[in-house]
Amino acid sequence: MPSNRVVKVRSTGDSVNAQEMRDGIAAIQQELDVSPTFPESVERAAARAAAEPRLPDLDRTDIELVTIDPESSRDLDQAMHISRSGDGYVVHYAIADVAAFVTAGDPVDVEANRRGETLYGADSKVPLHPKVLSEGAASLLPDEVRPALLWTIRVDATGEGTDVTVERALVRSRAKLSYGDVQAEVDAGTESELIGLLREVGELRLAREAARGGVSLPLPEQELVETGDGHWELEFRELLPVETWNAQISLLTGMAAASLMVYARVGVLRTLPPADPRDVQRLHRTARALGIDWPAEQLYPDFVRTLDPSRPTHAAMIVACTRLLRGAGYVTFNGELPEQAQHSALASEYAHVTAPLRRLADRYALEICVALCAGTEVPDWVLAAMTELPETMTRSGRRANQYENAIIDLCEAELLHDRVGERFTAVVVDVDEKDGTKGEITIQDPAIEAPVTGSSALPLGEEVTVELVHADPRTRKVEFRLG
Numbered sequence: 106m107p108s109n110r111v112v113k114v115r116s117t118g119d120s121v122n123a124q125e126m127r128d129g130i131a132a133i134q135q136e137l138d139v140s141p142t143f144p145e146s147v148e149r150a151a152a153r154a155a156a157e158p159r160l161p162d163l164d165r166t167d168i169e170l171v172t173i174d175p176e177s178s179r180d181l182d183q184a185m186h187i188s189r190s191g192d193g194y195v196v197h198y199a200i201a202d203v204a205a206f207v208t209a210g211d212p213v214d215v216e217a218n219r220r221g222e223t224l225y226g227a228d229s230k231v232p233l234h235p236k237v238l239s240e241g242a243a244s245l246l247p248d249e250v251r252p253a254l255l256w257t258i259r260v261d262a263t264g265e266g267t268d269v270t271v272e273r274a275l276v277r278s279r280a281k282l283s284y285g286d287v288q289a290e291v292d293a294g295t296e297s298e299l300i301g302l303l304r305e306v307g308e309l310r311l312a313r314e315a316a317r318g319g320v321s322l323p324l325p326e327q328e329l330v331e332t333g334d335g336h337w338e339l340e341f342r343e344l345l346p347v348e349t350w351n352a353q354i355s356l357l358t359g360m361a362a363a364s365l366m367v368y369a370r371v372g373v374l375r376t377l378p379p380a381d382p383r384d385v386q387r388l389h390r391t392a393r394a395l396g397i398d399w400p401a402e403q404l405y406p407d408f409v410r411t412l413d414p415s416r417p418t419h420a421a422m423i424v425a426c427t428r429l430l431r432g433a434g435y436v437t438f439n440g441e442l443p444e445q446a447q448h449s450a451l452a453s454e455y456a457h458v459t460a461p462l463r464r465l466a467d468r469y470a471l472e473i474c475v476a477l478c479a480g481t482e483v484p485d486w487v488l489a490a491m492t493e494l495p496e497t498m499t500r501s502g503r504r505a506n507q508y509e510n511a512i513i514d515l516c517e518a519e520l521l522h523d524r525v526g527e528r529f530t531a532v533v534v535d536v537d538e539k540d541g542t543k544g545e546i547t548i549q550d551p552a553i554e555a556p557v558t559g560s561s562a563l564p565l566g567e568e569v570t571v572e573l574v575h576a577d578p579r580t581r582k583v584e585f586r587l588g
Contacts, residue, residue, distance in 0.1 A: 157243035221501020226512030264309025307350025343414030394532030421552030
């Protein structure tokens with residue numbers, strides 16, 4: 106389930122603004138001690154692994170799988186095929202088999218455990234694995250035979266999964282499709298049978314999500330765009346429908362994985378506690394700041410489904426809703442089920458299994474699921490890692506949030522640095538509990554949240570006029586003052 110805000114930058118590439126962004130991103134990576142490059146020993150081990158994968162005996166290259174990703178992506182974790190079966194469907198979902206290349210305790214594994222996950226922001230990427238694996242030998246690139254964890258999920262006419270198996274197999278993707286091209290075909294009515302079935306299953310799954318009280322945030326891309334006069338503008342790109350349908354297949358697989366592990370009482374779950382009422386109240390204030398009607402009696406999931414990501418204020422509201430995803434974590438178990446096992450936003454048990462090239466925990470959860478389906482013991486190296494895995498992922502998640510937030514702070518400082526002294530209409534959405542003169546505001550244009558200070562206690566929830574007094578890309582600091 107996507108939870109990270111995506112920020113992209115569109116510039117001339119050789120302007121002063123673009124160089125400031127590159128320098129700022131480099132400074133952030135240095136501060137957080139993260140790097141897109143790997144030690145030579147890790148690169149050498151990855152190259153050896155790429156040349157000598159452990160291949161399965163089962164050959165399912167007959168399945169006409171395709172990948173659907175952003176056009177520029179090369180770290181392709183998932184390939185899909187959907188067919189009809191009576192009044193239901195059969196979903197084949199192939200996931201890159203990282204364990205076919207990486208051995209517990211080898212240099213690639215040790216480095217992956219240190220990193221935890223791939224970091225993204227403003228067109229920069231700090232990968233989990235060296236590119237020779239993540240964008241090469243392990244990636245489900247088109248027309249290449251690859252080892253994979255092949256999920257077979259039967260789905261009934263209502264969109265409910267009824268049966269699931271996962272096994273190691275050789276697969277071959279037939280095509281690398283992009284979201285934009287696929288959506289254009291859908292809009293023109295020329296989509297393939299496979300994409301038509303993806304739409305059917307995706308919409309059925311969305312209906313089931315709504316019925317159980319779950320919600321997936323359709324997070325828009327935030328794009329910082331350099332204008333012809335050397336200034337920046339903030340734009341939002343909404344998710345295309347095909348991206349939402351595709352995400353539902355990933356969620357279906359994650360829920361199927363969770364059901365296998367919960368039944369067997371051994372596994373790795375992605376969890377989220379119920380939302381803090383104070384955070385929901387803050388979101389009500391943010392909606393008011395953005396001019397969006399949210400009736401007091403309307404539940405949060407139902408409100409989110411009313412938002413139109415094509416409208417900038419609604420897109421900003423969706424981004425603000427990520428606040429309710431705070432507290433998400435991982436829990437491992439072997440015997441006794443954890444007390445808090447649900448992902449509250451999805452209203453279901455859920456596991457991360459569909460992005461092992463980009464997220465460490467998925468490799469372990471996949472190994473558990475394939476062992477359960479084969480009726481074999483969960484590998485010792487998986488069980489041995491389960492004690493430390495939640496803390497490893499918590500640490501990497503904290504670092505990912507720091508990276509993301511620093512990138513966003515940099516982008517907002519770039520956006521506003523030539524507007525110091527201007528006045529803006531805003532709403533106070535949060536007040537510091539220890540110092541009532543400090544808090545957070547939401548501005549409608551540009552649609553951002555930012556710190557604010559006042560000479561007296563800030564009026565929580567009220568519309569105010571504030572002055573931009575500081576915006577420095579070098580320090581990534583933005584500050585408004587209430588007169």
